[in-house]
Structures are given as C-alpha cells and as structure tokens.
Amino acid sequence: MAVRLPRPRRFDVYIALGSLxxxxxxxxxxxxxxxxxxAYVLLPGRWPVLLxxxxxxxxxxxxxxxxxxALLVGTAAIVLDVFTQGNLVTILMYTDLMYAAVLYGPPASAHRIPRITGLLAVAxxxxxxxxxxxxxxxxxxxxTGIVAFGPAATGLIVRNHRDAAVAARLRAEQTALLAEMDRTQAVTAERARMARELHDMVANHLSAIAIHSTAALSLEDPKTSQEALVVIRENSVAGLAEMRRLIGILRDDSGDTEPVAAPTLDGLGALVGNARTNGLDVTLEAGQGKVPAPVELxxxxxxxxxxxxxxxxAGPGRVAVSLGRRxxxxxxxxTSPYGDRDGPGAPGSGAGLVGMRERAALLDGTFEAGPEDSPDGKIWAVRATLPVHDTVEGDTA
Structure with missing residues (x-):
C-alpha cells in the first residue's frame, strides 16, 4: 500500500526553492x-556536497x-554533510527544520527536542x-548549541507565546459568549417583568371598562347606563395614569422621569375599594405585619x-381576600364564586395566572389556583405562600 505524503504548504515550497x-x-x-x-572529510570534492x-x-x-x-531525515542529511566539504545553506536549512519541528510538531516533541539538543550541546x-x-x-x-539547541529553544519560546495567545483569544471569546448570554437572559427577564407589570396595572381597569360598557350597551335604563359610564370614565383615567407612569419608567424623555413608588400592602384597602366600585362584593382580612419589599410587591x-x-x-357572591404570616x-x-356569571364578562388569556406563578417562583414560594368545594358551594381559590426570611430586598416584579 503506497504511503501518501502530505501536501506541502506554499510558503514552505518558497523556502525550499530559495534555499536550494x-x-x-x-x-x-x-x-x-x-x-x-x-581529516574527517571522507567525501572530498564538489559533487558529494549536493546530496x-x-x-x-x-x-x-x-x-x-x-x-x-523532516527533522529525522534532515538529521541524517546533516550528518552526511559533515563528511563532505559542506555547504552553509545546508546547515541553515537544518536549523530551520529544528525550529519548525518544535513550533509545529506535537506537544510532546516540542518539549522533548530542546532537552535533547541541550544535553547534546553540553556533552x-x-x-x-x-x-x-x-x-x-x-x-x-x-x-551544536548554535545549530540544534538555539533553534529548538527559539521554537519553544515562540510556541509558548502562540499557545498563550490562542488561550487568551479563546478566553475572550468565551467571556464574550457568556456576556451575550447574560445580556440575553437579562433582556428576557426584563421583558417578562415589564409584561407582568403592564398586565397587572392595566388589565384591572380595562376589564372593568369592558364589563361596564357591555352592561351600558345591553341595558336601556338611563340611570344604570349613567352609573356604568361613570365607572368606565374612572377606570379609563386610572388606567391612562398607570400607562403614563409605566412609560415614564421606560423613557427618560417622556416628561415623567420621577421614580414610581412600588405598591405596598397598605394600599390593599384602596384596591379592595376600587373592586367594590366595579361591582364586586369583597371582604379583606390582613394580618401580615411588616414584610420585605419584594414579598410585599x-x-x-x-x-x-x-x-x-x-x-x-366569577359568579355572583362574595370574594374573600385574606393575608396571614406564620x-x-x-x-x-x-376565593371567589365559581360558576357562570349573570352579567357580562370579559375574555381572558391566562397570562395573569402565569404572572402570579412567576412572582411566587422568583421568591422561592408556591402558587396554586383552581376550583375547590366549600360549604357555600364551588369556589375558585388562589393560594400563594411567600417566604419572608432571608429575603434580599430588590425589584422582583
């Protein structure tokens, strides 16, 4: 089976032709x-030098x-050259072969050749x-040191610098890749946070507007329509204010650059009052005390x-809200009544449940939502547990 030699590089061809x-x-x-x-010129004359x-x-x-x-064959050739009158270019080409063997050869050879040539120079x-x-x-x-050890040591130095440069470039590429991954994750997390905030701030007002506008259109009682329009106007104004504050967070040139205070549990009374204005029968029982800001939000x-x-x-009946710390x-x-509504409703996308589950998960808490049986009939129950110990305060929205 014939052995196929590797194809030489173009630059190596130029070196070989120039040297020859x-x-x-x-x-x-x-x-x-x-x-x-x-005395040791055993092959005198001009022609033996050419081999x-x-x-x-x-x-x-x-x-x-x-x-x-190349180095093994070149070593045999340089030994043969010693027994002729010699050619300076032959010696120079051998030094280049020694240098190339260390620079381009396997790592084991790159460290072994300088040691061997160093010992030969000493011997x-x-x-x-x-x-x-x-x-x-x-x-x-x-x-021996000039012809063998010098080129080998030079090749090892250049190889070490080259390997260090390659390692530095790989580290830089890995750092850039990690930075890009962190940036992508940060952007994704920020988009999810803004989606939750936008949904939570605006969905309540828009849902009230949709329900009351449907009632105003379906009823011919002027007084009921007037009350519905009042609720619609209040929710549209409040929703617009919430949108402006949210835009103020995103755009420094929006004219509303003051930081927006995060809602706290002290505002639950106003939240429940607004729900009652929108037509819900809500009871509130809160005994949580002071909790960290992320848990509160x-x-x-x-x-x-x-x-x-x-x-x-929710169907007709009472909505109960309770908070307790233990x-x-x-x-x-x-909890809220589970069943068909008597009045108009509003479509849902399920994003609210996803957002609540994400908020609980960010605090290492739990979240459950689903229908349950109770003495008063079937209810829809939402339950979240949020740890309040060893919580680092910050924005977890």
Missing part, C-alpha cells in the same frame, strides 16, 4: 564550509505538514574537552390580579 538556489549558488562559486584537507543539499531542501517541503519526519562541550584537553574542543559544543400584585379575574369570570411564610388566599 542559494546553496547551488554557493556551490557554483566554490564556497564550502571545510577544506578538502580536513545533503537536495535532501535538506526536500525536507523543507515537509517542515510544517510533517515536521518530525559536545564537556566530552571532547575531557578527551583532547584542547580549548578548540569546546567549539564542538558551541556549534408580589403579594399586592397577586391580590390585584385575583380581583381582576374575579371581576371578569412561621416565616406569608400566605395569600383569595
């Missing part, structure tokens, strides 16, 4: 690194695509000097939405 042409130029000019009279030169140029083609193979310095006792013997280790909105649902859907938990319970 440079080596051939030095060879044509007769410039060698050693005279033919040296290591061409092999080294071929290795340059593989400097990045297969760096370990090439100590052993010849110990054997020959000549100062010139130290040059063997110096040359959630409880108020749950009562407000429950009264809105009772106005739209064992670190605020319990909110609203």
């Amino acid at each position: 042409l440079g080596g051939l130029l030095l060879w044509a000019l007769g410039l060698a690194t050693r005279p033919a009279t040296e 290591p030169l061409f092999v080294m140029a071929g290795c340059e083609l593989l400097r990045r695509s297969s760096p370990r193979t 090439g310095t100590v052993v010849p000097f110990a054997v020959w006792r000549e100062p010139e013997a130290l040059l063997i280790g110096v040359v 959630a409880a108020y909105r749950i009562v407000q939405e429950s009264l809105t649902n009772a106005l739209k859907h 064992d670190g938990v605020l319990t909110v319970r609203i």
Whole structure:
C-alpha cells in the first residue's frame, strides 16, 4: 500500500526553492564550509556536497505538514554533510527544520527536542574537552548549541507565546459568549417583568371598562347606563395614569422621569375599594405585619390580579381576600364564586395566572389556583405562600 505524503504548504515550497538556489549558488562559486584537507572529510570534492543539499531542501517541503519526519531525515542529511566539504545553506536549512519541528510538531516533541539538543550541546562541550584537553574542543559544543539547541529553544519560546495567545483569544471569546448570554437572559427577564407589570396595572381597569360598557350597551335604563359610564370614565383615567407612569419608567424623555413608588400592602384597602366600585362584593382580612419589599410587591400584585379575574369570570357572591404570616411564610388566599356569571364578562388569556406563578417562583414560594368545594358551594381559590426570611430586598416584579 503506497504511503501518501502530505501536501506541502506554499510558503514552505518558497523556502525550499530559495534555499536550494542559494546553496547551488554557493556551490557554483566554490564556497564550502571545510577544506578538502580536513581529516574527517571522507567525501572530498564538489559533487558529494549536493546530496545533503537536495535532501535538506526536500525536507523543507515537509517542515510544517510533517515536521518530525523532516527533522529525522534532515538529521541524517546533516550528518552526511559533515563528511563532505559542506555547504552553509545546508546547515541553515537544518536549523530551520529544528525550529519548525518544535513550533509545529506535537506537544510532546516540542518539549522533548530542546532537552535533547541541550544535553547534546553540553556533552559536545564537556566530552571532547575531557578527551583532547584542547580549548578548540569546546567549539564542538558551541556549534551544536548554535545549530540544534538555539533553534529548538527559539521554537519553544515562540510556541509558548502562540499557545498563550490562542488561550487568551479563546478566553475572550468565551467571556464574550457568556456576556451575550447574560445580556440575553437579562433582556428576557426584563421583558417578562415589564409584561407582568403592564398586565397587572392595566388589565384591572380595562376589564372593568369592558364589563361596564357591555352592561351600558345591553341595558336601556338611563340611570344604570349613567352609573356604568361613570365607572368606565374612572377606570379609563386610572388606567391612562398607570400607562403614563409605566412609560415614564421606560423613557427618560417622556416628561415623567420621577421614580414610581412600588405598591405596598397598605394600599390593599384602596384596591379592595376600587373592586367594590366595579361591582364586586369583597371582604379583606390582613394580618401580615411588616414584610420585605419584594414579598410585599408580589403579594399586592397577586391580590390585584385575583380581583381582576374575579371581576371578569366569577359568579355572583362574595370574594374573600385574606393575608396571614406564620412561621416565616406569608400566605395569600383569595376565593371567589365559581360558576357562570349573570352579567357580562370579559375574555381572558391566562397570562395573569402565569404572572402570579412567576412572582411566587422568583421568591422561592408556591402558587396554586383552581376550583375547590366549600360549604357555600364551588369556589375558585388562589393560594400563594411567600417566604419572608432571608429575603434580599430588590425589584422582583
């Protein structure tokens, strides 16, 4: 089975061709690194120099695509070059192969090659000097360090810097991704919060307007129609005021930039009074005491939405609102008659129940809503439990 060599990079081809042409130029000019009279020049003459030169140029083609193979073959070529008169370009190409093997090779080779070449440089310095006792013997280790250890160490330094840059870029990308995820989650949470606020503030008034306008259109009694129109006007004015305050939160240039005070449980009396004006028979029993602001806001909105649902859907009868605090938990319970209405109703989308459940979940509380049996007949019961211990105050709307 034939072994298919990896395709060389274009830049590596340029290096190989340039180096080969440079080596051939030095060879044509007769410039060698050693005279033919040296004792260890076993292959004197001009022609033997070309074999290591061409092999080294071929290795340059593989400097990045297969760096370990290129270094092994190049090492054999540089050893062969030692026994010829030598060519300076052959040595320079070998230093590049050493550098490329560390920079582009596997991580294990990148750390192993500098250690091996460093030991060879030390051995090439100590052993010849110990054997020959000549100062010139130290040059063997110096040359080994320049040709092998120097390029290997340089390649390791460049590789470490490159890996650090890649790791920094990945961390930056991950940080940007996390920031985008946080931004998306924040936008989603803010949209959900604004949807709950808009629904809770305006739905009550619009439901009253829809019910009373239907009654005014269906009845021919002038007095009843007049009373319905009064209720419609009151709710439309109140709803418009709520909308303006909400817009003032969203737009700094709306002319209403003052912060809007969050509703508190002290306002339950006014809320119940407004529900009675709209035609509900409501009783209120509140004994919760002082609770944290987030719990207070959630409880108020749950009562407000429950009264809105009772106005739209409840049958004739009494609506009971009760709040009590016990064992670190605020319990909110609203009951209303469950059955067909005698008068006009208003359509619902179910967003109110979703909003109440979300408000309770944000405070690690519970929420339940559904029909129940009671001594007075079938009722619709809403029950929420909101922990009041260890609550961090803030906006949980």
